[in-house]
Amino acid sequence: xxxxxxxxxxxxxxxxxxxxxxxxxxxxxxxxxxxxxxxxxxxxxxxxxxxxxxxxxxxxxxxxxxxxxxxxxxxxxxxxxxxxxxxxxxxxxxxxxxxxxxxxxxxxxxxxxxxxxxxxxxxxxxxxxxxxxxxxxxxxxxxxxxxxxxxxxxxxxxxxxxxxxxxxxxxxxxxxxxxxxxxxxxxxxxxxxxxxxxxxxxxxxxxxxxxxxxxxxxxxxxxxxxxxxxxxxxxxxxxxxxxxxxxxxxxxxxx
Numbered sequence: 001x002x003x004x005x006x007x008x009x010x011x012x013x014x015x016x017x018x019x020x021x022x023x024x025x026x027x028x029x030x031x032x033x034x035x036x037x038x039x040x041x042x043x044x045x046x047x048x049x050x051x052x053x054x055x056x057x058x059x060x061x062x063x064x065x066x067x068x069x070x071x072x073x074x075x076x077x078x079x080x081x082x083x084x085x086x087x088x089x090x091x092x093x094x095x096x097x098x099x100x101x102x103x104x105x106x107x108x109x110x111x112x113x114x115x116x117x118x119x120x121x122x123x124x125x126x127x128x129x130x131x132x133x134x135x136x137x138x139x140x141x142x143x144x145x146x147x148x149x150x151x152x153x154x155x156x157x158x159x160x161x162x163x164x165x166x167x168x169x170x171x172x173x174x175x176x177x178x179x180x181x182x183x184x185x186x187x188x189x190x191x192x193x194x195x196x197x198x199x200x201x202x203x204x205x206x207x208x209x210x211x212x213x214x215x216x217x218x219x220x221x222x223x224x225x226x227x228x229x230x231x232x233x234x235x236x237x238x239x240x241x242x243x244x245x246x247x248x249x250x251x252x253x254x255x
Contacts, residue, residue: 003028007086008064010079013145017113018080019056020067022088029093031055031065033121034214034246037092038222039067041075051075052219052241054116054191055093057123068116068145091222096246098189098212100125106132107185107209109200111170111192112143117214118191119146133185135177137170171199178207186210201249211249215240 009021038050056068071077082088098121100106106125108118115136125132135156138144141164144157157165158173166173170192190200191214204211217240220228224242231240232253238244 001029002089002091004087004089007082007084007088009084010082012080014142016071017143017145018069018071020053020069020079020082022065022067022090024063024065026063028063028065030060031058031093031120032097033124034097034117035093035095036117036222036245037065037067037090038094038219038241039079040089041078047075047078049220050091050222051079052094052217052222054113054214054245055120056116057120068113068119070113094222095241096244098214098246100130100187100189102128102130103186104130105184105186106130107181107188108132108134109136109170109174109188109190109192111137111196112139114190114192114196114214114216115146116191118189119149121189122150133181135170135174137173138164140164169196171196171203174200174203178203182207187212190214192216197249198252198254201252201254204249212246213249213252214246215244217241217245 005022008023011019036052036054038052040050041047053067056066058065069076071080110118122132133154134150137158140159140161144164158168158170159165187210188204189212197213217229219241220226222241224239229240230237233251234253
């Protein structure tokens with residue numbers, strides 16, 4: 001569905017990362033972790049296509065959703081300049097969410113802005129009494145955000161330059177701590193670049209953990225018509241915006 005929503009906040013967390021807060025009506029379907037919204041940044045010809053953003057959180061009582069994003073180009077730069085009380089047009093909630101049940105003992109692994117859907121997943125799991133383990137990776141200390149929102153005894157942080165947490169890519173830190181996670185978890189949930197997701201899939205497969213991955217992908221229409229955002233699976237190509245963005249990692253034909 002299409003919505004015209006009011007911006008209630010667009011807060012800079014550091015020079016490149018922002019948290020956008022939007023008021024939603026009572027008719028807005030409650031989103032599930034892993035779903036996304038497709039935002040119209042501006043009008044054509046400057047901004048011809050919408051931009052997809054994972055839902056970072058949903059506050060049901062206040063009727064607000066949050067979107068965490070990083071400035072990476074003209075579109076997100078323009079989004080960062082939008083002010084409180086402005087209107088923004090979007091489609092959503094869209095896509096296939098993560099899946100879990102009461103028997104799930106999760107580890108959430110995210111890289112960069114890929115932490116967004118995992119934060120939402122963390123919030124919803126805690127409501128059901130599940131306390132996930134969390135491993136997030138960033139490029140440097142300046143990029144690290146939201147550490148205080150997670151239980152410190154179950155939270156690991158890595159940075160590529162070693163300026164905060166453990167030094168190395170998030171997948172390297174995961175490999176290092178596999179002995180610790182053995183016997184403690186039974187499923188990995190991850191979001192980030194495809195190369196990172198593929199490596200996490202291999203780790204999970206080796207350790208016999210179930211694994212779900214959420215793909216970050218530029219989309220044309222966001223509703224499955226244009227066929228512009230596809231991933232190769234063992235059953236053929238599937239649309240990230242419709243059949244995804246969340247997939248069982250074993251389903252993907254990794255290349």
